[in-house]
Amino acid sequence: MEATKYELAQIKEAALQNNNSDWQELAFSCIDLTTLNSTDTVSHVKAFTERVNDFENDYPNLPNVAAICVHPNMVRTVKENLKDDHVNIAAVAGGFPGSMSFIEVKVKEARMAVDYGADEIDIVLPLWAFLDNDDIICREEITTIKEAIGEAHLKVILETGALADSEKTRHASMLAMESGADFIKTSTGKMSPAATPDAALEMCIAIKDYHRKTGKKIGFKPAGGISTTEDAILYLTIVSEVLGEEWLKPSLFRIGASRLANNLLSDLLDEKIKYF
Ligand SMILES: O=C[C@H](O)COP(=O)(O)O
Numbered sequence: 001m002e003a004t005k006y007e008l009a010q011i012k013e014a015a016l017q018n019n020n021s022d023w024q025e026l027a028f029s030c031i032d033l034t035t036l037n038s039t040d041t042v043s044h045v046k047a048f049t050e051r052v053n054d055f056e057n058d059y060p061n062l063p064n065v066a067a068i069c070v071h072p073n074m075v076r077t078v079k080e081n082l083k084d085d086h087v088n089i090a091a092v093a094g095g096f097p098g099s100m101s102f103i104e105v106k107v108k109e110a111r112m113a114v115d116y117g118a119d120e121i122d123i124v125l126p127l128w129a130f131l132d133n134d135d136i137i138c139r140e141e142i143t144t145i146k147e148a149i150g151e152a153h154l155k156v157i158l159e160t161g162a163l164a165d166s167e168k169t170r171h172a173s174m175l176a177m178e179s180g181a182d183f184i185k186t187s188t189g190k191m192s193p194a195a196t197p198d199a200a201l202e203m204c205i206a207i208k209d210y211h212r213k214t215g216k217k218i219g220f221k222p223a224g225g226i227s228t229t230e231d232a233i234l235y236l237t238i239v240s241e242v243l244g245e246e247w248l249k250p251s252l253f254r255i256g257a258s259r260l261a262n263n264l265l266s267d268l269l270d271e272k273i274k275y276f
Contacts, residue, residue: 006205006242008197015237019230021268026248027232028264029063032090032221032256033276035070036189045074049081051276056084058275062268065261066250067120071096072113079117090155094123094145097159097188103141107148114152121145122155122256124188125172127162139179146180155183155221155254160199161191169199173206177218185256187224194224200235204242211243220247223256229267232260 035048048068055064067088068078075091082089091113095101110121123145129137146154156176163169176184184203187194200222207218220243222235232255239247247253266273 006201008201011201011237011241012197012234014241015230015234018237018240019233023233023236024229024264024268025063027229027236027255028261028268029066030236030250030253030255031065031261031264032067032069032223032254033065033261034068034189034223034256034258035074036092036096036258040071040074042074042077045070045077046081048276049078052087053081053083055275059265062265066254069120069122069256072109072116072118075113075116075118088119089117090120090122091118092122092188093118094121094141096122096124096157097190099124099126100128103144106141107145110145111148114149118152120153120155121149122157122185124157124159125176127159130172130175131162135175138175142176142179142181153182154180155185155219156181157185157188157223158199158203159188159191160186160196160203161193161224163199166198166202169202170206173203174210177206177210177216181218183219183221183254185221185223185254187222189224189256189258192225195222195226195235197234197238200238201242204238208243217247217252219252219254221254221256223254226255226257227259227263229260229264232257232264 067090069090072091072093078089093110093113094106158172160169261276262274
């Protein structure tokens with residue numbers, strides 16, 4: 001089986017070697033800077049967006065983050081305030097984080113987020129169906145939401161911490177990609193375990209298999225609990241080892257994180273920084 005070709009222990013060794021400023025900058029440029037708290041307010045999201053606007057002036061030698069990721073009702077605030085055209089707006093939708101709603105509501109929520117300005121929509125695989133082996137419902141939901149959001153990119157969160165084994169992770173990955181996911185994402189960040197290197201490895205192998213079969217390049221987004229530079233470089237290294245350097249760019253790799261940016265920045269600039 002393919003998985004045996006990749007030894008996590010060796011990838012971890014390679015990640016130690018990769019932990020330099022080039023890789024740290026690359027990791028920073030792939031961040032979906034996330035605020036997904038139930039206490040998020042319009043004023044908080046506005047201030048959060050303004051930090052991203054200011055970043056280019058404050059750190060002209062560094063790339064900005066790839067996207068700001070918020071709840072769907074906060075998309076409008078980001079859209080009204082975001083000045084950097086290169087930073088995308090991502091919204092979680094579809095009954096995030098549980099996916100426990102009606103398909104009609106999920107579609108409407110995802111579509112409304114796009115109408116308010118989201119470039120990317122992050123939905124959760126309906127685990128309530130997947131864990132009952134009801135692939136048909138899962139495929140229908142993803143396909144329907146994909147169709148409803150038009151040109152916006154769709155990320156499907158597998159919530160790998162809820163999947164029993166690597167086979168399930170591989171199966172969920174394939175199902176999501178076959179149903180129209182532009183990215184597959186590990187976790188919501190709302191349950192434990194969240195992102196893990198083992199799940200990331202399985203998902204990257206599935207992306208590679210899918211690319212071999214179809215020629216389509218699907219992106220990968222580890223998210224949930226990723227807060228240190230070392231974590232970020234490890235996920236980049238997994239992608240590099242399995243999928244190759246071609247995947248090491250924001251169009252095919254993101255890290256969803258609420259706490260990582262300050263730590264990466266601190267390591268890049270060699271001083272403790274709390275910017276975001
Ligand atoms: O989608 C992104 C995650 O919710 C972020 O999780 P985190 O707050 O643990 O970094």
